Amino acid sequence: MTASEATQPGLRDRFIGWIEQSDRRIVLATVAFVYGVFAILVILEQGLGLGTVNSIFGAWRTITFLFAAYALLTLALNLHWGYTGMFNIGVAGFMAVGVYTMGLLSTSPDALSGQGLGLPLPIGILGGMIAAALVGLVAAIPALRVSADYLAIVTLGLSEIIRLSAGSRTLSNWTTNTFGAGTGGGSGMDLPDRPTDFIFNSSIGESIADVFTVDVPRIDMLLFEFGNREVTLISSSILSDFVWTFVMLLVLAGVYWMVRRIGYSPFGRVLKAIREDELVAQSLGKDTRRFKIKVFMLGCALMGLAGILWQGSQGFANPNSYRPVVTFYAFIALIIGGSGSNTGSVVGSILFVGLLFEGPRQVGAIISARLNLADAPGTFDGAVAPLAQLDVTPFLAYAVDNIAPLQFVLLGVVLIIIIQKRPDGVLGDRTETAAAIDLHKEETNE
Amino acid sequence: MARFQLFSEDSETPVVDAIRGRVLLTLALGVAVMLLLDLLAGLAGIEIAEFGGRTLGGEIELSTVGKRIWTGTIVGLIFGLAGIGLSMTYSILNFANFSHGDLFTTGAFTGWGVALLVAGWGVGDAGYLLLARSGTGPSSTDIGASIIASPLAILIGVVVAAVATTGVALLADRFVYRPMRDRGGIPLLIASIGVALALRSTVQFVYGPQTRGVTGTEGIERTDFLGTGLSVDLHQVTLLVVALGLMIAMHLLLQRTKLGKAMRAMADNKDLALVTGIPTERIVRATWILGASLAGIAGFLYVLERGTMNYNVGWFLLLFIFAGVILGGIGSIYGAIAGGLVIGFVHEVSLIWISSDFNAAAAFLIMILVLLYRPEGIFGGVTTA
Numbered sequence: 125m126t127a128s129e130a131t132q133p134g135l136r137d138r139f140i141g142w143i144e145q146s147d148r149r150i151v152l153a154t155v156a157f158v159y160g161v162f163a164i165l166v167i168l169e170q171g172l173g174l175g176t177v178n179s180i181f182g183a184w185r186t187i188t189f190l191f192a193a194y195a196l197l198t199l200a201l202n203l204h205w206g207y208t209g210m211f212n213i214g215v216a217g218f219m220a221v222g223v224y225t226m227g228l229l230s231t232s233p234d235a236l237s238g239q240g241l242g243l244p245l246p247i248g249i250l251g252g253m254i255a256a257a258l259v260g261l262v263a264a265i266p267a268l269r270v271s272a273d274y275l276a277i278v279t280l281g282l283s284e285i286i287r288l289s290a291g292s293r294t295l296s297n298w299t300t301n302t303f304g305a306g307t308g309g310g311s312g313m314d315l316p317d318r319p320t321d322f323i324f325n326s327s328i329g330e331s332i333a334d335v336f337t338v339d340v341p342r343i344d345m346l347l348f349e350f351g352n353r354e355v356t357l358i359s360s361s362i363l364s365d366f367v368w369t370f371v372m373l374l375v376l377a378g379v380y381w382m383v384r385r386i387g388y389s390p391f392g393r394v395l396k397a398i399r400e401d402e403l404v405a406q407s408l409g410k411d412t413r414r415f416k417i418k419v420f421m422l423g424c425a426l427m428g429l430a431g432i433l434w435q436g437s438q439g440f441a442n443p444n445s446y447r448p449v450v451t452f453y454a455f456i457a458l459i460i461g462g463s464g465s466n467t468g469s470v471v472g473s474i475l476f477v478g479l480l481f482e483g484p485r486q487v488g489a490i491i492s493a494r495l496n497l498a499d500a501p502g503t504f505d506g507a508v509a510p511l512a513q514l515d516v517t518p519f520l521a522y523a524v525d526n527i528a529p530l531q532f533v534l535l536g537v538v539l540i541i542i543i544q545k546r547p548d549g550v551l552g553d554r555t556e557t558a559a560a561i562d563l564h565k566e567e568t569n570e
Numbered sequence: 571m572a573r574f575q576l577f578s579e580d581s582e583t584p585v586v587d588a589i590r591g592r593v594l595l596t597l598a599l600g601v602a603v604m605l606l607l608d609l610l611a612g613l614a615g616i617e618i619a620e621f622g623g624r625t626l627g628g629e630i631e632l633s634t635v636g637k638r639i640w641t642g643t644i645v646g647l648i649f650g651l652a653g654i655g656l657s658m659t660y661s662i663l664n665f666a667n668f669s670h671g672d673l674f675t676t677g678a679f680t681g682w683g684v685a686l687l688v689a690g691w692g693v694g695d696a697g698y699l700l701l702a703r704s705g706t707g708p709s710s711t712d713i714g715a716s717i718i719a720s721p722l723a724i725l726i727g728v729v730v731a732a733v734a735t736t737g738v739a740l741l742a743d744r745f746v747y748r749p750m751r752d753r754g755g756i757p758l759l760i761a762s763i764g765v766a767l768a769l770r771s772t773v774q775f776v777y778g779p780q781t782r783g784v785t786g787t788e789g790i791e792r793t794d795f796l797g798t799g800l801s802v803d804l805h806q807v808t809l810l811v812v813a814l815g816l817m818i819a820m821h822l823l824l825q826r827t828k829l830g831k832a833m834r835a836m837a838d839n840k841d842l843a844l845v846t847g848i849p850t851e852r853i854v855r856a857t858w859i860l861g862a863s864l865a866g867i868a869g870f871l872y873v874l875e876r877g878t879m880n881y882n883v884g885w886f887l888l889l890f891i892f893a894g895v896i897l898g899g900i901g902s903i904y905g906a907i908a909g910g911l912v913i914g915f916v917h918e919v920s921l922i923w924i925s926s927d928f929n930a931a932a933a934f935l936i937m938i939l940v941l942l943y944r945p946e947g948i949f950g951g952v953t954t955a
Contacts, residue, residue, distance in 0.1 A: 211756055211759075269942070270941055270942065270945055272755065272756055273665070273666045273755045273756065273759055274896075274941050274945060276666065276756075276759065277666065277892055277896065277937070277941065278938050278941050278942070280889065281889060281892075281893070281934040281935075281937055281938050282934075282938065284889060284930070284931070284934055285931045285934050285935060285938075288927065288928065288930055288931045289928075289931065291927070292925070292927035292928060293927060294925040294927050294928070295927065295928075309927075449767075452763055452767065455760070455763070459760065502705050502706075503697070503698070503701060503704045503705035503778060504701055504704065504775070504776045504777065504778070505697025505698070505700070505701055505704075505705075506697070506705070509697065526774075526775055529771040529772070529774040529775040529779075530771070530775060531771075532767050532768070532770070532771035532774075533767070533768045533771045533772055533775065535764075535767055535768075536763075536764040536765065536766070536767030536768030536769070536771065537764065537768055538764075539760065539761070539763065539764030539767070540746050540761050540764035540765065540768070543750070543757050543760050543761050543764065544746070544749055544750055544761065547753075547757060
């Protein structure tokens with residue numbers, strides 16, 4: 125934004141320009157935008173009422189939770205792919221290592237399914253991260269010799285091996301008998317409760333929950349009649365989920381700060397140099413393999429942490445949650461935001477979760493709630509046949525009924541369009557260069 | 571790799587490398603000998619006590635081993651057939667096509683939809699049959715789509731699988747890959763992941779999510795096949811015959827025709843091929859047509875042998891197909907066939923020693939080891955299709 129170019133900027137341009145001045149504003153504006161969209165979507169679905177507040181907060185809770193989870197994953201992935209140029213598509217596997225190690229260490233020995241050693245949770249979390257980093261080391265030492273597309277296949281194969289091992293009943297029985305801890309095989313593994321849950325099981329929690337409960341007579345005067353009862357604006361289960369989500373956001377902020385520091389440190393500059401031209405980095409006397417192994421391990425540890433905070437917070441681990449498709453989601457989020465940029469990773473995660481992951485379901489719910497669709501036909505031919513008589517209702521009903529596959533079609537198409545038309549992501553080219561000083565002529569935002 | 575040898579690895583002399591290679595080879599041989607000993611002892615019914623409470627040998631029936639080898643061959647042929655296309659797209663278009671498994675699925679569903687329509691004409695509603703038994707209607711036994719009851723339906727199914735898959739692949743090439751032809755392997759790989767997601771979900775949307783049985787099995791199991799005393803599944807025989815026929819046809823096409831020569835030239839050196847006047851875009855289209863139809867037919871045949879399918883069938887097999895292609899040396903169709911057979915063998919025969927939780931992991935492990943220690947494939951650097 126030079127002065128000569130913007131002689132008479134409109135209000136909208138000035139607003140966008142103001143937002144673009146700092147990364148924090150970009151992130152906050154995107155979050156506000158997605159929150160606003162979801163508030164409108166929920167109101168469209170349910171109409172206005174006292175329960176709407178609860179639903180809106182529920183929707184916000186879900187997107188914030190998923191956003192924090194994906195942002196952690198994309199930041200870790202950005203270390204691998206965006207900074208160093210290592211194409212790791214085994215993210216799901218490293219997450220699984222983190223979660224299952226945490227479970228093996230910290231789940232109580234008399235859990236219903238699976239068995240752990242019952243150690244304190246911090247040890248479990250630390251152990252999970254260390255285990256993910258070690259698996260990363262085992263993968264990295266030899267794998268870094270191969271080219272990028274081979275690395276992709278190696279990491280994908282590794283993540284499948286990890287998933288199959290976690291789901292193996294034989295292995296679980298053997299480790300349970302030998303070490304006293306096992307994954308529970310295909311039936312999954314119980315995990316420790318979230319450490320924040322105790323707040324809501326105590327009297328403090330009750331008083332917090334009370335704040336969000338409103339006496340209807342008081343509202344009556346302001347709004348409209350509702351009968352004489354207490355209304356919970358936000359249910360305590362959503363509140364306790366929000367507290368956990370807040371913890372995740374704090375961790376996210378810490379990780380963001382850390383990777384940013386890494387990015388601008390001498391270490392980070394070597395990583396970027398490796399991405400741009402490994403031969404040059406080697407010629408300058410940098411042992412690039414060592415750098416790659418270190419950053420690979422660090423990224424894997426962060427993936428393990430992301431897995432623990434996300435999947436590990438749901439009280440139960442199932443091998444099927446670690447299918448390769450999770451990796452692809454993280455990649456879509458990273459590519460939308462623009463790989464190579466930490467802010468891009470975070471913004472991409474919000475947009476992915478809000479507009480691609482949760483958005484379509486919400487729209488489907490609105491259509492089925494608002495349009496009075498008849499019973500959806502059970503099969504595709506039942507949906508298509510009436511189209512000949514220009515009757516789109518059965519097709520619409522079928523589409524709403526089968527919104528999940530349509531959403532994946534959308535994901536695939538968005539991925540293709542972005543990689544074709546805007547490979548730098550929505551924020552444009554924000555890839556940090558390896559040079560310590562800015563070599564570009566134009567003003568940068570960083 | 572060459573870069574590393576110039577700089578960071580100059581301390582390692584070829585001698586060290588050779589020794590390291592020898593150690594790995596010895597280790598692999600040792601494991602193989604142990605497994606073989608175990609198998610032989612098992613066949614003989616001897617149980618030898620070994621360290622750590624493990625035993626060598628035990629009870630293994632000869633017929634079990636034979637059966638495993640046979641199913642390994644069948645599965646391996648499927649991996650090989652599907653791998654040809656994957657290998658060709660890798661060598662000619664220079665990217666690992668992650669949507670190849672979903673081309674396999676496309677072939678299975680479109681082919682079986684039409685095959686059921688032909689076989690079950692008059693038995694059930696046309697929409698139900700064309701959507702490969704999505705919804706409610708007659709059972710697969712009533713429709714009876716088998717090689718005995720309705721060979722014509724199977725034949726038409728094979729053709730439709732090839733044609734429909736080719737159509738889908740050409741569409742994907744036109745709208746996805748062609749605009750980004752010169753963008754390098756990784757962007758194309760990412761785009762192919764997008765195609766894979768979209769394609770698989772479209773199949774799920776159209777045909778429905780449930781796993782369904784499609785083949786008729788009456789009279790398929792022949793206990794005394796052609797008087798040899800062997801028990802044989804006729805659908806497996808069909809698969810064997812069709813797959814071998816197609817592989818031989820591919821070989822002849824690549825070696826004897828001008829198109830094949832052009833394809834091999836392009837796999838070797840794209841710029842040189844272009845300079846020589848080879849119409850590269852046309853070769854690319856031919857690659858997609860051949861690769862996709864083989865993938866589609868492989869999908870159809872796999873379901874013929876298995877009897878059931880769902881929309882994930884190809885995606886779940888993709889990594890095995892990759893494993894075969896890599897094992898044989900990526901870029902070579904003979905390698906793809908041989909590698910596919912080896913992976914099929916590993917997948918089935920390894921069940922003799924390890925539990926069924928791990929046979930897939932064993933196949934993937936072999937793939938990773940080959941990628942790491944012999945990226946040119948076990949049959950050594952044949953990169954020309």
